[in-house]
Amino acid sequence: MKKPQEELAIDGGPKAFAGRTGVPQPKIGVAEFLSVAERFGFKPAVLSRLRRTLSDADLLGQGPNLARYATAFPPATKSDAFEALARKKFGVKYALAVNSGTSALHAAFVAAGVGPGTEVICPALGFAATAMAVVVAGGVPVFCDVDESLGIDPAKIAACITPRTVAVAPTHHWGNVADMAGVMKVARRHKLKVIEDCAQGPGAKYAGAYVGGIGDIGCFSISAYKIIGGGEGGLVVTNNERLFDRIRQMAEAGGLWRPDRFGPPRYKGELFAGCNYRLSELEAAVDLIQLRKLDQICNRFRKVSRRVRRQLHTYAEINPQTVVDTRGYLGYMLRFFPATCALSAKLTAALRAEGVPAHTRGRKHRPDWHLYRDMFPVVLKGGHTPEGSVFKDPRYLKRGGKVEYRGACPVAEDLYSREVTVWLDQWLSDTDADALGLAIDKVLGAYCTRDPNAKPWG
Numbered sequence: 427m428k429k430p431q432e433e434l435a436i437d438g439g440p441k442a443f444a445g446r447t448g449v450p451q452p453k454i455g456v457a458e459f460l461s462v463a464e465r466f467g468f469k470p471a472v473l474s475r476l477r478r479t480l481s482d483a484d485l486l487g488q489g490p491n492l493a494r495y496a497t498a499f500p501p502a503t504k505s506d507a508f509e510a511l512a513r514k515k516f517g518v519k520y521a522l523a524v525n526s527g528t529s530a531l532h533a534a535f536v537a538a539g540v541g542p543g544t545e546v547i548c549p550a551l552g553f554a555a556t557a558m559a560v561v562v563a564g565g566v567p568v569f570c571d572v573d574e575s576l577g578i579d580p581a582k583i584a585a586c587i588t589p590r591t592v593a594v595a596p597t598h599h600w601g602n603v604a605d606m607a608g609v610m611k612v613a614r615r616h617k618l619k620v621i622e623d624c625a626q627g628p629g630a631k632y633a634g635a636y637v638g639g640i641g642d643i644g645c646f647s648i649s650a651y652k653i654i655g656g657g658e659g660g661l662v663v664t665n666n667e668r669l670f671d672r673i674r675q676m677a678e679a680g681g682l683w684r685p686d687r688f689g690p691p692r693y694k695g696e697l698f699a700g701c702n703y704r705l706s707e708l709e710a711a712v713d714l715i716q717l718r719k720l721d722q723i724c725n726r727f728r729k730v731s732r733r734v735r736r737q738l739h740t741y742a743e744i745n746p747q748t749v750v751d752t753r754g755y756l757g758y759m760l761r762f763f764p765a766t767c768a769l770s771a772k773l774t775a776a777l778r779a780e781g782v783p784a785h786t787r788g789r790k791h792r793p794d795w796h797l798y799r800d801m802f803p804v805v806l807k808g809g810h811t812p813e814g815s816v817f818k819d820p821r822y823l824k825r826g827g828k829v830e831y832r833g834a835c836p837v838a839e840d841l842y843s844r845e846v847t848v849w850l851d852q853w854l855s856d857t858d859a860d861a862l863g864l865a866i867d868k869v870l871g872a873y874c875t876r877d878p879n880a881k882p883w884g
């Protein structure tokens with residue numbers, strides 16, 4: 427028998443679905459929190475204690491939302507707090523938390539106008555991510571040789587400039603700041619944007635100013651392998667509002683940040699497609715605390731470095747790394763260049779025998795993504811499709827683009843093979859640091875000629 431048609435609710439009938447009876451559970455809750463605690467490395471006994479204390483899932487209410495735009499997270503997200511602290515610390519107007527240093531660089535290059543047919547000058551020593559981000563943005567990296575600071579040699583930048591150059595991207599190499607006065611002078615003369623790669627030097631200073639805010643855009647990696655960071659994270663800073671718009675356009679899903687997401691462009695070129703490079707709140711929670719610790723970490727490294735250096739004499743066969751700014755230098759590595767690779771090998775073996783954590787490479791070293799010639803994803807000039815190589819892009823070729831990487835930066839290749847590195851540790855006591863310095867000097871004194879006129883330790 428056919429059921430009589432019930433009156434629709436819209437016409438005054440009863441609601442067919444009067445409400446739910448299922449009780450919602452938080453999407454993520456105590457189990458996920460404990461999983462984080464496990465990843466933090468707490469011992470099993472502590473984890474059991476935590477598990478016992480946190481067994482009541484109701485305490486969480488709706489549960490957390492670890493995305494930065496979670497409206498239910500009062501009063502501000504960890505990403506907001508991280509950015510606010512970054513602005514204050516680095517003395518910049520704008521800061522954006524992103525999910526890696528590579529994302530930071532990509533957004534920065536896009537913002538600076540890097541695209542097909544353009545070039546960016548990158549240092550021959552640094553990390554492949556800088557040059558790769560240029561390629562991902564559609565541009566072509568041109569490597570500039572370094573000097574004994576291991577940073578980009580400002581005297582060689584002009585020779586790398588072509589009509590296609592839009593930016594120069596100095597890396598603050600392992601805590602030793604690049605010669606920013608030299609870089610800025612040539613960049614301003616040629617109207618190039620300066621993108622500082624601060625991944626290896628957060629907290630380093632040049633002429634009293636934190637790196638990152640000296641050029642047009644500063645990019646940081648805040649990762650487990652850097653001096654601050656927990657897992658994967660990054661940061662972009664700038665003082666230029668228009669550049670910041672463009673950085674967010676790239677990193678914030680093509681316009682999520684805009685006051686009216688669907689509004690028409692407020693100025694020519696405002697809208698273009700972007701990615702989601704946002705930092706997770708989980709990571710931001712860690713990175714906020716890490717950033718608060720930055721100055722203490724830097725000061726501990728500086729103190730150790732100073733004490734080690736104080737023990738060292740100068741030697742005819744040894745050129746210490748040039749320290750561009752002795753007060754701003756982070757000093758988490760002691761580096762020097764013996765006259766030959768053979769001497770580097772001898773010194774390294776003797777240093778290690780003394781218990782000093784020293785390292786050298788030699789002429790035929792393993793490929794290393796910190797040296798331009800080994801950055802194969804770039805220097806082999808490939809593309810992600812057969813036609814997708816930026817090096818073969820008709821827009822590049824039409825502008826006369828042609829880049830030769832082999833042998834382009836002989837100083838970097840030479841210094842990188844001769845260099846001896848001693849890793850320093852912020853937790854060395856004064857006694858440890860003095861003893862380490864004396865151990866290094868003992869070895870140098872045994873193999874080299876003391877010379878008060880030789881290049882001084884920075």
Ligand SMILES: Cc1ncc(COP(=O)(O)O)c(C=O)c1O
Nearest residue numbers: 526527528552553555625647649
């Ligand atoms: C100089 C430099 N730039 C960029 C990066 C890339 O950072 P991330 O690993 O966070 O993407 C690194 C990481 O090693 C680096 O050393």
